[in-house]
Amino acid sequence: MSATVPVKLIVNGRAHSIDASPHHTLLEVLRDQIGLTGTKECCAEGECGACTVILDGEAIDSCLVLGVEADGKTVLTIEGLATGDRLDPIQQAFLDHGAVQCGFCIPGMIMSAKYLLMTNPRPTEDEIKEGLAGNLCRCAGYSRIIAAVTAAAETPGTK
Amino acid sequence: MSIGRSVERVGGVDRVTGAQKYTADFHVDHVLQVKLVYLDCAHARIDAVDTDEASRVEGVRCVMTAADFPQPVPKFGPAIVDRPVIADGVVRFSGEPIAAVAAETEDAAEAAAALIRVTYQELPPVLSVGDALDPAAPLVRDPSTRKDDPLAETNILEAFRFGWGDVDQADAACVIDRHYEFPMVTHFAIEPHAYLAAPDANGVTIWSPTQHPYVLQRVVAAALGWPVSRVRIIAPDPGGAFGGKGWPKFEPLLAYLALKTGRPVRLVLTLEETFQAVRRTSALVHARTGFDGDGRIVFQDLEANFLIGAYADIGSRVVSKASYAGCGPYVTPHARVIARAVLSHTTPSTAFRGFGTPQASWAVESQLNEAAKALGLDRVEIRRRNLPAKGQAFIPNDTPADGDWPAVLAKAAAAIDWSSPLPAHRGRGISLGIKSSSTASASFALVRLHFDGSATVVSGTSDMGQGARTVFAQIAGQEFGIPTDRIAMVMGDTSVVPFDSSTSASRSTVFMGNAILKACRHIKSQLRTIAAATFKLHDADVVVGDGVVRLPDRELSFVELLKAHFGPPRGELIGVGEERNAYVPGHPLGGSPAFWELMCASAEVEVDVDTGMVRILRIALVSDIGRALNPQQVEGQDEGAAVMGVGHTLMEHLLLDSHGHIRNLGALDYRIPTVQDIPLHLESILVENGDGPGPYGAKGAGEGGILAIAAAIGSAVNEAAGVSIRDLPLTPERIWRAIRDKKIEEAPSALHEPATESRLT
Numbered sequence: 006m007s008a009t010v011p012v013k014l015i016v017n018g019r020a021h022s023i024d025a026s027p028h029h030t031l032l033e034v035l036r037d038q039i040g041l042t043g044t045k046e047c048c049a050e051g052e053c054g055a056c057t058v059i060l061d062g063e064a065i066d067s068c069l070v071l072g073v074e075a076d077g078k079t080v081l082t083i084e085g086l087a088t089g090d091r092l093d094p095i096q097q098a099f100l101d102h103g104a105v106q107c108g109f110c111i112p113g114m115i116m117s118a119k120y121l122l123m124t125n126p127r128p129t130e131d132e133i134k135e136g137l138a139g140n141l142c143r144c145a146g147y148s149r150i151i152a153a154v155t156a157a158a159e160t161p162g163t164k
Numbered sequence: 165m166s167i168g169r170s171v172e173r174v175g176g177v178d179r180v181t182g183a184q185k186y187t188a189d190f191h192v193d194h195v196l197q198v199k200l201v202y203l204d205c206a207h208a209r210i211d212a213v214d215t216d217e218a219s220r221v222e223g224v225r226c227v228m229t230a231a232d233f234p235q236p237v238p239k240f241g242p243a244i245v246d247r248p249v250i251a252d253g254v255v256r257f258s259g260e261p262i263a264a265v266a267a268e269t270e271d272a273a274e275a276a277a278a279l280i281r282v283t284y285q286e287l288p289p290v291l292s293v294g295d296a297l298d299p300a301a302p303l304v305r306d307p308s309t310r311k312d313d314p315l316a317e318t319n320i321l322e323a324f325r326f327g328w329g330d331v332d333q334a335d336a337a338c339v340i341d342r343h344y345e346f347p348m349v350t351h352f353a354i355e356p357h358a359y360l361a362a363p364d365a366n367g368v369t370i371w372s373p374t375q376h377p378y379v380l381q382r383v384v385a386a387a388l389g390w391p392v393s394r395v396r397i398i399a400p401d402p403g404g405a406f407g408g409k410g411w412p413k414f415e416p417l418l419a420y421l422a423l424k425t426g427r428p429v430r431l432v433l434t435l436e437e438t439f440q441a442v443r444r445t446s447a448l449v450h451a452r453t454g455f456d457g458d459g460r461i462v463f464q465d466l467e468a469n470f471l472i473g474a475y476a477d478i479g480s481r482v483v484s485k486a487s488y489a490g491c492g493p494y495v496t497p498h499a500r501v502i503a504r505a506v507l508s509h510t511t512p513s514t515a516f517r518g519f520g521t522p523q524a525s526w527a528v529e530s531q532l533n534e535a536a537k538a539l540g541l542d543r544v545e546i547r548r549r550n551l552p553a554k555g556q557a558f559i560p561n562d563t564p565a566d567g568d569w570p571a572v573l574a575k576a577a578a579a580i581d582w583s584s585p586l587p588a589h590r591g592r593g594i595s596l597g598i599k600s601s602s603t604a605s606a607s608f609a610l611v612r613l614h615f616d617g618s619a620t621v622v623s624g625t626s627d628m629g630q631g632a633r634t635v636f637a638q639i640a641g642q643e644f645g646i647p648t649d650r651i652a653m654v655m656g657d658t659s660v661v662p663f664d665s666s667t668s669a670s671r672s673t674v675f676m677g678n679a680i681l682k683a684c685r686h687i688k689s690q691l692r693t694i695a696a697a698t699f700k701l702h703d704a705d706v707v708v709g710d711g712v713v714r715l716p717d718r719e720l721s722f723v724e725l726l727k728a729h730f731g732p733p734r735g736e737l738i739g740v741g742e743e744r745n746a747y748v749p750g751h752p753l754g755g756s757p758a759f760w761e762l763m764c765a766s767a768e769v770e771v772d773v774d775t776g777m778v779r780i781l782r783i784a785l786v787s788d789i790g791r792a793l794n795p796q797q798v799e800g801q802d803e804g805a806a807v808m809g810v811g812h813t814l815m816e817h818l819l820l821d822s823h824g825h826i827r828n829l830g831a832l833d834y835r836i837p838t839v840q841d842i843p844l845h846l847e848s849i850l851v852e853n854g855d856g857p858g859p860y861g862a863k864g865a866g867e868g869g870i871l872a873i874a875a876a877i878g879s880a881v882n883e884a885a886g887v888s889i890r891d892l893p894l895t896p897e898r899i900w901r902a903i904r905d906k907k908i909e910e911a912p913s914a915l916h917e918p919a920t921e922s923r924l925t
Contacts, residue, residue, distance in 0.1 A: 042188075045355070046356075052830075053354065083182035107401070107403050107405075108629065109353070111179055134839045138839055140839070141831070146804040147839040
């Protein structure tokens with residue numbers, strides 16, 4: 006197998022130094038090397054959004070970024086949203102509105118919603134739909150997800 | 165009181181924080197990673213498999229082909245044992261594994277898999293009903309394995325015939341005779357299938373996101389030739405299942421790999437492999453429906469060919485169950501249903517939400533719309549005239565109508581302002597859907613009431629997002645008068661949980677719910693006995709309520725009574741409950757359904773007549789639910805199922821190339837609804853009359869929402885654009901072509917656009 010490359014990255018505020026294979030994606034690095042399995046793999050081609058994380062302030066599909074490309078960067082994953090037992094308002098809103106069924110798409114969905122509200126704190130319904138258009142859900146029918154994001158945007162302290 | 169309230173999902177916090185562990189998230193020490201090897205064609209004779217180079221890849225520990233298994237290669241299947249654990253000389257669908265590699269890393273397994281050389285002869289594949297029923301067609305299944313089967317020399321696995329009265333003698337004023345097509349679609353659970361297997365002290369442990377742990381145990385044990393006690397199934401919550409994770413697929417293969425290597429083995433399918441592993445059966449339905457002059461059904465004459473795949477899986481049961489109730493929820497004096505499960509060189513079709521009913525419903529409900537038009541009747545009115553009253557049988561000698569279905573219909577019509585005027589290019593449609601629930605099946609449950617008044621519920625149901633865990637905790641919470649956070653739920657491990665038939669057919673709330681309710685009441689009867697003994701009373705003097713024990717002179721809590729009874733050593737009460745629907749020999753389905761799952765969907769759409777694009781303005785869903793134990797979860801099921809129905813109605817369709825390989829393999833090329841495809845307004849209305857057989861009058865939910873979507877939207881498109889399309893999905897191209905063809909038909913000279921040719925995608 007190919008030689009590994011040293012990679013330093015900050016994930017959810019914590020510094021990690023790892024040796025990454027150059028062909029492994031950030032998704033594989035997060036799940037298999039750092040042990041953060043909250044980020045999910047589904048299509049592995051940037052179409053379903055299940056692996057969405059925030060990389061240096063931008064929402065990305067972590068299956069489309071190589072681990073080595075994340076060297077020196079800061080990653081926020083689903084595991085980094087809650088503070089202790091206090092959920093992020095988006096997480097709480099997803100629970101309150103019944104937006105979660107099987108839950109497999111939810112980490113990616115919430116990270117896309119997080120990025121949306123970071124960049125557009127008061128989105129319209131159309132803007133929410135555009136912001137989540139790259140995240141597939143097969144369970145929930147989406148309408149409760151829209152309601153959750155709308156409610157989170159109206160919650161003080163969401164950013 | 166917990167029942168009837170939308171309490172927060174049990175396990176919800178783990179699902180929003182990333183803590184929920186799905187099968188691929190489990191870490192197992194010393195695990196080997198597995199990759200499978202396939203061909204790009206659906207039908208081939210395998211002459212040789214060269215694994216030498218693959219075996220030499222660093223890190224590879226085992227390569228298995230058919231030659232490495234006991235001979236003949238073991239077969240498996242939940243109903244018919246016809247599928248080899250690994251392809252044995254013949255490949256019968258693109259996606260059937262020829263070899264399996266187990267290596268220390270995924271990279272090594274993948275590299276080795278790419279080095280396996282298969283010498284094979286491609287053979288002509290059977291890819292459609294037409295192909296399969298051609299007398300000259302190759303036989304998908306070896307006839308020598310179908311002894312005493314009159315259909316052995318055909319591609320028909322099973323043929324079913326249901327009916328009553330005499331269709332040929334029935335006299336109808338109006339007969340609608342049409343052909344309908346329902347496409348091959350895939351489940352597309354966001355979690356691709358994943359499996360682990362490891363040898364253990366008793367035999368083998370399998371981790372699989374299965375809906376039916378006890379079916380998997382039985383099938384794996386049979387494939388190994390072992391008693392079921394030696395196979396332990398751990399079933400982590402599925403990340404979406406929809407029937408696709410019901411019946412065993414690669415678990416028997418993984419069991420053999422684990423036993424051969426003596427190590428844990430792990431296989432995580434790609435989404436593309438998942439597409440090749442599970443799908444819904446397509447169907448061609450020829451419907452002849454006779455009506456009298458008032459729009460009352462005189463007869464229904466249905467012939468349906470379901471294109472199941474290369475192996476039986478649960479395909480025949482899908483065909484028989486859907487066609488048995490294929491005439492819909494309507495009083496039909498004369499009925500004849502002929503349905504065939506047709507083998508083909510395609511991915512074995514399996515259960516998929518609705519279990520064959522959406523296919524039948526598309527035809528039967530569209531027939532009513534055509535009849536309404538022919539007879540000058542309103543589409544709501546023609547349905548009203550044919551629905552049975554509550555208590556009236558609509559399939560002779562079977563479970564009668566168990567709800568006020570005309571009221572359901574009326575609510576769905578009212579919810580979209582059925583009779584109000586519409587602007588141009590808009591239309592409305594309405595459809596009912598009915599599904600037979602579980603017939604012969606059994607659920608067993610254990611409930612433990614601990615000394616501090618908290619409780620543990622032990623159940624073999626799988627929580628795949630429908631919220632079974634939440635509803636079961638609500639039932640125990642209600643019975644014991646405690647909040648759901650005082651109740652632990654234990655599920656998904658056959659070494660711990662008692663037997664359950666399956667998590668399917670919208671049965672869990674009713675069957676497992678009743679088993680848990682009975683287990684709770686078993687504990688309450690023990691509390692009564694204990695109270696009488698402790699306080700020297702007669703049993704009749706003690707009343708056990710929800711959380712309190714009432715004696716003639718005072719009340720005490722469960723905890724106070726348990727303390728008085730057990731004293732310092734402490735202890736617990738164990739309740740057992742079972743709910744069974746007995747097997748009925750001679751019944752076409754092995755038993756009558758415990759309840760009918762009935763849904764009415766109404767839709768309003770707008771069609772862009774220049775492009776054929778459909779915009780769904782609203783969908784209303786009315787379900788006859790008996791009682792919603794958790795309304796938010798029931799509504800969520802109905803809405804999610806409806807949007808899934810929008811998928812097969814407007815966009816989803818697996819396409820095969822001439823070799824039988826799926827052309828639109830994966831998320832880029834196979835479209836499912838996104839957040840931008842949903843109706844602008846989606847409303848779920850629950851009819852709660854407490855008339856179900858489940859706890860507190862509940863019926864099942866979960867599948868209803870998908871049953872009636874296609875015909876409701878199809879009828880709305882017909883009204884909006886003036887075209888009838890009987891083949892799903894209603895893609896923009898199909899609608900555009902239908903509009904163009906109609907224009908040509910009405911005024912051939914008025915059409916100036918050139919007739920461009922392009923292929924349907």
